[in-house]
Amino acid sequence: MKNEFVETENIQRFYSALSALERRGAQEACLMAVDGLPGLGKTTALHRWALQNDAIYVRAKKEWTPGWFLNDLLGEMNVTPMHSYAKRFSQAMEAMLQRQSFMAQQRQTFAVVIDEADHISRNSRIMESIRDFSDLGDIVFILVGMGKLRDNLTALPQVASRIAQYVSFDVSSARDVRLFMDAICEVPVADNLVNFVHQVTRGFNREIKEAIANIERAGKRGEFSKDNPMTLSDMAGKLLVNDRRTGKPIFVPEIV
The missing domain is CATH 1.10.8 (Helicase, Ruva Protein; domain 3)
Known part of the structure; x- marks a missing residue:
């Protein structure tokens, strides 16, 4: 079997949504949700996109705490975490803003992809931290779920209102x-x-x-x-x- 990436209709919808996100009106609406049943190619597509576009890719864990989330985020940016949550938050914000500034000079959009986001979509503390990063730094976060992400986020209206684009991965035609x-x-x-x-x-x-x-x-x-x-x-x-x-x-x- 050849090692080729196939640009299916799902991938084309993701690209279209990403373009629309980049043209967004409200700057605080920096979030995207990519949802769909397991086995439809979401992880393969988003991991590949992240690698090709210098995005940060992290996989949410079922037992993630806000501190663990920041540790994983900082680890992907090669930053050694400090001890307090406040300092780690500042470290992550500074590192992401630096990445964002560099990408802007290349006329590219910096983003953070969080796979398996169903695990955290009802965790208000982690989701509010993501909202803070997005609001304070205009940082794009792409949340990737396994079919329940959109429904789960309705319990957090302050976060759901900032989802500028929803992309549903459907079965292949x-x-x-x-x-x-x-x-x-x-x-x-x-x-x-x-x-x-x-x-x-x-x-x-x-x-x-x-x-x-x-x-x-x-x-x-x-x-x-x-x-x-x-x-x-x-x-x-x-x-x-x-x-x-x-x-x-x-x-x-x-x-x-």
Whole structure:
């Protein structure tokens, strides 16, 4: 399987929302929420975006306290935390403002990505600290959740009102599955097999990649080309993917 990044419709929506955020009217509305079920590619997309754009990427922990949050944030910026919470807050603000100033000179937006943000979306102390950073420094925070982020934030209206952009990651379309096949599958694949993969995986990226791995495993034994792509009948009787709901293997029917 090729190591290529696939720009699906979800990724395009994220890029559009980011552009809109950069053009925001109210400066204090510096927050973005990216939400969706597990397995839709949010972590892969946001981690890659953070690396490419010199953003800070941290993963929230279930037991995060405000102090632990600041320690992780400072650690990502290579700053040794001081002892008191107030001093650590000041350290983090200063470090982020320095990053922000440097990025502004490059005409880029500095941001902090917090993955697994469901863990903290009901923690008023941590969320208020994020709001303080955002308000005081016009710092962009991108909160990435697993399907409940938007609902959880309604309990914190002062934070929710500062979410300038909501991005929902949905299941991949048949077009997205074709993009995956063309970009990362090392065996040419016909449309009927693409459509069957879309149907069976229900558009979840993890299962799509699992299906591609199994298609490659079977396809490399044959002689397939762009003019002679692998079809659904070529996979008849073979394992395609494991059902995420039951864990049971799904085989392509012998008669297709």
